[in-house]
Amino acid sequence: MLLLAAGVSVAFFDYYSEKPGARFPFRLGLDLSGGTHLVYRADVSGVQAGEVRESMDALRDVIERRVNLFGVAEPVVQVETTAGVISENKENRLIVELPGVTDVNRAIAMIGQTPLLEFRIERPESPEKEKVLKELRAFEEALRAGNGAIPENIPDTDALFVPTELTGRFLKKAILGFDSISGAPRVNLEFNEEGEALFARITREHTGKILAIYLDGAPISEPVIQEEIRGGKAEITGTFTPEEAKQLVGRLNSGALPVPIELLGSQTIGASLGDEAKTKGIQAGVLGFSLVALFMVLWYRLPGLVSVAALGIYVAMMLALFKLIPVTLTAAGIAGFILSIGMAVDANVLIFERTKEELRRGRELKDAVRDGFSRAWFSIRDSNISSILTAVILFWFGTSLIEGFALVFALGVFISMLTAITITRSLLFAIVPKEASSRSNAWFSAGIFS
Amino acid sequence: MFIIDHRRIFFAISAALVAFSVFSAVFWGLNPGIEFTGGAIAEVRYENGRPELALVKSAVTEIVGEGALIQPTGESGYVIRVRALNTEEHQALLAALSVDGTQKVYEERYSLVGPSIGSELKNKAWISIVLVITGIVLFIAFAFRRSSYGGDDARGEGAPPWHYSIAAIVALVHDIAIPTGVFSFLGSQSVNAQIDVLFVTALLAILGYSVHDTIVVFDRVRENLKKNREMKLRKPFPEIVGEGLMQTMSRSINTSLTTLLALIALYFFGSEATKNFALVLSVGIVAGTYSSIFLAAPILVAMGGWRKN
Numbered sequence: 001m002l003l004l005a006a007g008v009s010v011a012f013f014d015y016y017s018e019k020p021g022a023r024f025p026f027r028l029g030l031d032l033s034g035g036t037h038l039v040y041r042a043d044v045s046g047v048q049a050g051e052v053r054e055s056m057d058a059l060r061d062v063i064e065r066r067v068n069l070f071g072v073a074e075p076v077v078q079v080e081t082t083a084g085v086i087s088e089n090k091e092n093r094l095i096v097e098l099p100g101v102t103d104v105n106r107a108i109a110m111i112g113q114t115p116l117l118e119f120r121i122e123r124p125e126s127p128e129k130e131k132v133l134k135e136l137r138a139f140e141e142a143l144r145a146g147n148g149a150i151p152e153n154i155p156d157t158d159a160l161f162v163p164t165e166l167t168g169r170f171l172k173k174a175i176l177g178f179d180s181i182s183g184a185p186r187v188n189l190e191f192n193e194e195g196e197a198l199f200a201r202i203t204r205e206h207t208g209k210i211l212a213i214y215l216d217g218a219p220i221s222e223p224v225i226q227e228e229i230r231g232g233k234a235e236i237t238g239t240f241t242p243e244e245a246k247q248l249v250g251r252l253n254s255g256a257l258p259v260p261i262e263l264l265g266s267q268t269i270g271a272s273l274g275d276e277a278k279t280k281g282i283q284a285g286v287l288g289f290s291l292v293a294l295f296m297v298l299w300y301r302l303p304g305l306v307s308v309a310a311l312g313i314y315v316a317m318m319l320a321l322f323k324l325i326p327v328t329l330t331a332a333g334i335a336g337f338i339l340s341i342g343m344a345v346d347a348n349v350l351i352f353e354r355t356k357e358e359l360r361r362g363r364e365l366k367d368a369v370r371d372g373f374s375r376a377w378f379s380i381r382d383s384n385i386s387s388i389l390t391a392v393i394l395f396w397f398g399t400s401l402i403e404g405f406a407l408v409f410a411l412g413v414f415i416s417m418l419t420a421i422t423i424t425r426s427l428l429f430a431i432v433p434k435e436a437s438s439r440s441n442a443w444f445s446a447g448i449f450s
Numbered sequence: 451m452f453i454i455d456h457r458r459i460f461f462a463i464s465a466a467l468v469a470f471s472v473f474s475a476v477f478w479g480l481n482p483g484i485e486f487t488g489g490a491i492a493e494v495r496y497e498n499g500r501p502e503l504a505l506v507k508s509a510v511t512e513i514v515g516e517g518a519l520i521q522p523t524g525e526s527g528y529v530i531r532v533r534a535l536n537t538e539e540h541q542a543l544l545a546a547l548s549v550d551g552t553q554k555v556y557e558e559r560y561s562l563v564g565p566s567i568g569s570e571l572k573n574k575a576w577i578s579i580v581l582v583i584t585g586i587v588l589f590i591a592f593a594f595r596r597s598s599y600g601g602d603d604a605r606g607e608g609a610p611p612w613h614y615s616i617a618a619i620v621a622l623v624h625d626i627a628i629p630t631g632v633f634s635f636l637g638s639q640s641v642n643a644q645i646d647v648l649f650v651t652a653l654l655a656i657l658g659y660s661v662h663d664t665i666v667v668f669d670r671v672r673e674n675l676k677k678n679r680e681m682k683l684r685k686p687f688p689e690i691v692g693e694g695l696m697q698t699m700s701r702s703i704n705t706s707l708t709t710l711l712a713l714i715a716l717y718f719f720g721s722e723a724t725k726n727f728a729l730v731l732s733v734g735i736v737a738g739t740y741s742s743i744f745l746a747a748p749i750l751v752a753m754g755g756w757r758k759n
Binding site: 031039041082091102104105108109263264265266267268269270272273276277278280281283284285287288289291292295296299331332334335336338339341342343345346349350353357375378379382383384385386387389390391393394396397405406409 | 493537540541556557558559560561562563564566567570574575577578581582585586589590593648650651654655657658659661662663665666669670673697698700701704705707708709710711712713714715716718719720721722723724727728731
């Protein structure tokens with residue numbers, strides 16, 4: 001009775017902790033919640049051997065900051081090192097999980113791009129500049145003559161500017177601002193000390209010239225220097241939307257990556273596909289449980305009913321563990337759990353078959369039940385050890401999707417041993433009558449064919 | 451005992467099934483999925499019904515070249531397997547799939563696996579399978595170390611521990627060969643039934659289940675051997691094994707049935723992602739049950755016979 005009450009209370013915990021805002025919700029994998037999983041390889045060839053760890057951590061921090069700009073709920077950014085045994089080279093990887101983000105290209109773009117902010121100054125008078133200007137004029141004329149048709153030979157205006165030493169490296173921070181008159185968004189830049197000095201020198205030496213601001217190799221703004229600027233502040237006014245300006249600010253602030261990264265693989269699951277997988281998984285679970293329960297009751301009658309109670313407690317305990325550990329549930333994990341429901345009754349089947357055998361030999365019911373337990377124990381132990389062995393190797397094999405399966409499988413073996421043995425045992429002994437009668441024997445030994 | 455006496459028939463059935471599987475694997479080939487080869491899979495859904503396959507095919511070929519596999523999926527979608535794409539190519543592919551913007555298309559799923567991850571996973575999969583089998587061999591040899599020589603009489607009933615291991619291994623190979631054969635046939639029919647990480651997981655789970663099943667039978671044989679020795683019954687080894695089989699048969703079948711019931715629920719009502727997983731497991735579990743009854747224990751007897759001669 002106490003056991004049943006405990007089981008029911010665990011089930012209540014499972015149920016009530018599913019309410020919105022509860023402390024222990026199920027943690028769903030990306031394939032159930034929808035989202036994007038990205039794997040990057042970090043190129044640490046330029047890093048000294050002893051500093052790989054630090055630069056990987058720095059990389060994680062930068063990526064984490066960038067990811068946080070998405071406003072993703074509970075992103076996961078982690079560093080992983082592949083073992084040398086498996087691949088020829090030891091690789092340093094970065095894994096990024098973005099629940100709810102289903103546009104993989106946007107995610108990749110936002111994570112991967114190193115915002116390269118450059119300040120380029122107008123090229124001093126020279127034959128080269130003349131040439132570009134000539135080309136530019138020819139282009140404009142051709143454009144006018146062509147009535148909107150775009151002529152060939154688009155001139156390379158980049159040749160008009162030469163890079164300065166000033167880059168995003170000297171940036172202290174970027175702030176989003178709005179023009180007080182037009183309301184147009186702009187990005188306010190604040191340089192660090194070194195950058196402040198550089199900026200002052202450049203503006204002093206090139207007053208009256210154009211100082212182009214390049215982002216990722218493309219000019220976004222080409223203001224003319226009016227006077228020397230001290231104080232290390234600048235602003236970019238371009239044709240931004242407020243959203244773009246906000247993104248730019250975020251990217252500038254998150255800084256450059258300490259090591260280059262390369263995308264190895266990605267996985268994206270749409271929200272509707274995830275939802276469907278979740279609903280169907282639950283349906284299959286409920287149905288699987290019912291089928292197994294029905295079979296046990298039909299075949300083993302009263303003991304079968306007891307094993308169903310134990311199975312119910314097993315399910316409740318597993319669900320509670322999923323919440324408390326917590327185990328990230330994936331489609332494979334749910335499959336593992338459903339499989340484990342089918343296998344969990346194995347210990348009971350072993351015990352009941354053994355009990356029936358003892359009864360056929362003419363043992364008293366109570367002794368038969370006791371012997372059934374003690375004799376079946378060795379089979380249960382040995383067979384479960386092999387299952388755990390498999391689960392451990394599966395866990396090692398695991399990519400993040402399979403780890404879920406392995407963990408659920410291993411947990412299932414442990415918990416089912418506990419519930420199928422201790423709980424069934426207590427319940428069964430509680431209902432075995434003291435005095436054997438042919439009727440009570442029938443309740444225990446009867447099966448469809450025996 | 452019937453099964454022991456007619457073991458050659460059951461060996462032949464198993465051999466035939468394994469031969470079919472090998473044939474299937476050779477004929478249709480094993481179709482490794484992108485997780486092992488590298489590549490990309492996109493599943494798209496069209497809002498207003500899917501366009502003609504030929505139309506989609508030419509659009510996709512334009513972007514990624516020849517060699518794309520395209521199959522209808524669900525009510526109004528396609529699943530497309532191509533080589534590994536970079537971000538621009540992926541975007542271009544999506545644009546092409548919308549047939550120049552005339553069709554509203556949703557990308558439900560997109561997986562990209564670089565070749566280095568693929569080869570790494572392939573190694574890992576092989577190592578896992580070998581590790582599981584080795585682990586199981588060692589464990590069985592250990593678990594049955596003392597029960598080896600059951601009889602203390604001159605005829606020497608019983609079998610050395612490594613006989614149990616060998617019998618279990620033969621059963622294990624049998625149990626993974628058959629689902630692999632079935633799957634290689636399915637893989638030739640559908641992009642979704644290619645050999646992926648989930649398939650290897652299913653194989654490993656089958657290994658675990660099958661040995662679990664076999665151990666229960668062996669365990670009973672071990673117990674009977676002990677009883678035989680203690681009570682000086684001097685029963686011949688084949689008879690002892692046969693008794694153990696009889697005693698565990700209904701358990702073997704019942705546990706398989708409950709497990710199959712759960713898997714059937716998973717297959718018919720579970721998510722698309724785990725459908726093939728459930729199928730492979732079901733085939734493996736049926737094979738595993740068959741092998742623990744009709745293969746592993748009879749092999750034990752067959753080997754015991756050889757030992758005497």
